[in-house]
Amino acid sequence: MSYIYIVPIELEDHSCLEKLESFFFETFHLKTRRREFKINLKEAFDPNRGQYNSSLILRQLIMKPPRDAEKILAVLDVDLFIPILTFVFGEAQLKGIGAVVSTRRLHNRFYGLPEDAEVTTDRLLKESVHELGHTFGLIHCSQPKCVMNSSTYVENIDLKQAELCPLCQKSIKIDRTRTAHKGFRFSWWGKNSRVG
């Protein structure tokens, strides 16, 4: 059996991860495992920008994947960037194994607003599904409510749902023989919607 590994890195509050675990199973038909990986964040730190290079974190993350790892998702609370952009919410390998998401710019407090843990968890869930979607080969979707719709600022994340649209569900490459819970039905922005 393969798993989605959730790897918290220097994350103070782990409570949000539980929601991720149950939702990943429903979305990708894969069970999850939570593990600590040895990641040296200092290597990814850029003192000129005061930010962390997400590509360098990703490189460390996928260096020695566990044998039963279908996907590995690192969750951090630092400000991420890629060299060409001022910031990113996360990064993933397209059709690869690894993905990284950060809660730093998902917190309301980052924008000078009162903190709301539920909102942060919601955003983290959407960004995590989004980045894992890329590892399953999904590209950005033009459907505004689909979780694979591109988000370049935090309000964008709030506008979309946590689920994949029917077209993305169809495109996603999941080995259904390895799903533990057969007969699961996707919900799509309806009454059964688990998030949003």
Added chain:
Amino acid sequence: MKPEEIGILIVDDEPSVRDSLYQWFTVDGYRVDTAEDAATALKKLQEKPWDIILLDIKMPGMDGIELQNRIKQIDKNIVTIIITAYATVDTAIQALKDGAFDYVTKPIDPDDLSRLIRNAVEKRRLVTENIQLRQQIEELMLPDEVVGESPAIKKVMEMVNTVAKTDSTVMILGESGTGKELIARAIHSRSSRKYFPIITINCGAYPEGLLESELFGHEKGSFTGAIYRRKGKLEMADKGTLFLDEIGNISEKMQMDLLRVIETKKFTRLGGDKTIDCDFRVISATNKDLEKAVKDESFREDLYYRLNVFSIVLPPLRERRSDIPLIARYFLNKYTQSMNKNVTDFSPRAMEMFTAYDWPGNIREVRNVVERAMVVAKGNQIQAEELSFPFPSLSSPSGGESLDDVEKDQIVKILNKTKGNIAQAADILKISRLTLYNKIEKYHLKR
């Protein structure tokens, strides 16, 4: 345009920039490739078409600005975006002057990058659409081509092609119905002004005051009935062509006004005081002998020479008889489609009558005769009896010496003289109308 239809090439010497942009655009669904320097970029440009190119300014060897110039030489419609880590006003101005779509500094805000690419894609889409529409316009223009293969019309078309490339005024001379407007349109459609309108004004169709208003336009209240401001034909022809038909029929005052406008390309609307600049080419046409009118002093000499920088004389149809079958069949095909009738050709006898006739009304008359024949045609060929023009072959005596030939030629001659009036012709020939009808039938002269 769907993302997968757009090709983005990233040219940057920094691998991390290339990789991150590659990933960013790949997950957006675009076709993406990268090049580490100008030489590789130019090679990739030859291999595949690209819609958008992101260029770093500072690269070893050829820099981004120089590369952009080379790209524009290969395809001026490619959208180029300059990226730099060290923005200076000078480089930004230079890049934009050289045709860059935008100029951005690293690192870029993700939202700005998304918006930038969206706008670049939109620009590319509009450029592509514009090229396609221009091609469609050119295709649509083809049916109006001048029909004919005679040496006379070939010479005319050579002149059309020569003068179309210039901006000179053209005067088209020819009998009524020889296709002067068609020639004016052919010049316009082959000129650099083809994507702008050709505005036609029939100078002979308006009384003087009205012609002035038609040409120059008027301001509200400039005369009784001018209840709103109206643009004139001169303004409407801006950047295009103004075709002045029947130019020989304009008054002396109008000649003076027109001369001033053609020389200065400036005018004011009737009742207005604002000078309007206008850029148009003038093509005029007349069936009158303007040289004679100049000698008679009924047409201004200076205007005549201003309008007649280049002249094209259209031969009457009777002087290019070999084109008559082509023109007749051209109209036949045209009406077959518009009337939805299955008429494919003319009978040999009908075509004989077509080519024998003098066509004093020229091409317009051919069109009318074919149209009428199409209405009454019963079979899939137009028969001689279905033609309705004033006595075909009337002006072409058979020249035979038999009694029948002499009789036929005499009847033709008298019918020509009476312009087809049966009663008058019968009177002159001293035979009854019934006898004349019978003889018309006998010699296939029936309309």
